Amino acid sequence: MAAANVMMPAPGVTRILGLDPGLRVTGFGIIDAANNRLGYVASGCIRTGDNANHGLPDRLKTILNGVREVIATYRPGIAAVEKVFVNINPQSTLLLGQARGAVICGAVSCELPVAEYTALQIKQAVVGHGKAAKEQVQHMVSRLLALAAAPQADAADALACAICHAHGSSGIGAIAGPFARRRGGRMVGA
Numbered sequence: 001m002a003a004a005n006v007m008m009p010a011p012g013v014t015r016i017l018g019l020d021p022g023l024r025v026t027g028f029g030i031i032d033a034a035n036n037r038l039g040y041v042a043s044g045c046i047r048t049g050d051n052a053n054h055g056l057p058d059r060l061k062t063i064l065n066g067v068r069e070v071i072a073t074y075r076p077g078i079a080a081v082e083k084v085f086v087n088i089n090p091q092s093t094l095l096l097g098q099a100r101g102a103v104i105c106g107a108v109s110c111e112l113p114v115a116e117y118t119a120l121q122i123k124q125a126v127v128g129h130g131k132a133a134k135e136q137v138q139h140m141v142s143r144l145l146a147l148a149a150a151p152q153a154d155a156a157d158a159l160a161c162a163i164c165h166a167h168g169s170s171g172i173g174a175i176a177g178p179f180a181r182r183r184g185g186r187m188v189g190a
Contacts, residue, residue: 007041007074010034015041017076017112018162019067020154021084021100023056024048026063027154030074031145033166040145042074043155056095060102067106079107080115080165082122082157117164122157125164 009015013034020027025048030041046066048059071079084100087093107114120130126140134157138150141159151159 009075009077013039014078014166015074015076016162016165017070017074017079017107018158018160018165019079019081019103019107020157020161021063021082021096021103022154023059023063023095023099025154026066026099026103027152027156027158028067028070029141029151029155029159029162030070030076031159031162031166038145038163038166040147040159043151043159045152045154046070056098060098063099063102064106064109067103068110071107071110071112076112078115078165079104079112080117080161081107082161083116083118085119115165117161117168121168122160122164125167126160 018029026046029043032039138156
């Protein structure tokens, strides 16, 4: 995108890019966080196509370039990415992991720090419990960001990931940042 389309966050605002990796559809959501206030910036999907002519390398390239374009357009300060869960089907897990790798590479190639959250952490932060249905996540994302309508499911999941980071990166209940880890329930430096 052209430099004229770049949308910079206001001073004192943390712009968070949430990413929900998928091989066919990767959701993205961008929010601004300042103090305890959240503001919707944008959301959408990076689609790699269902065409049989789109092999895995082409799909990964589309995801990588799509993430870079979103970052160039909206200038987030951090990316929050959903962690891969181990699926019953190992092939599906492997493919999702490759899509996730393309998402992370897109972010770090733009010098963006990456925070990672499990689906359980994201649902707990947005809905209040980790077994929430997709519709509940969509509804709460709409309410928390004061949206007129629920975003598409993949975009809602990405916005939920960004909200999780915003809620978890400040205050007493802070979740570990992208460069910290937990040991025996305690936070320790990387």
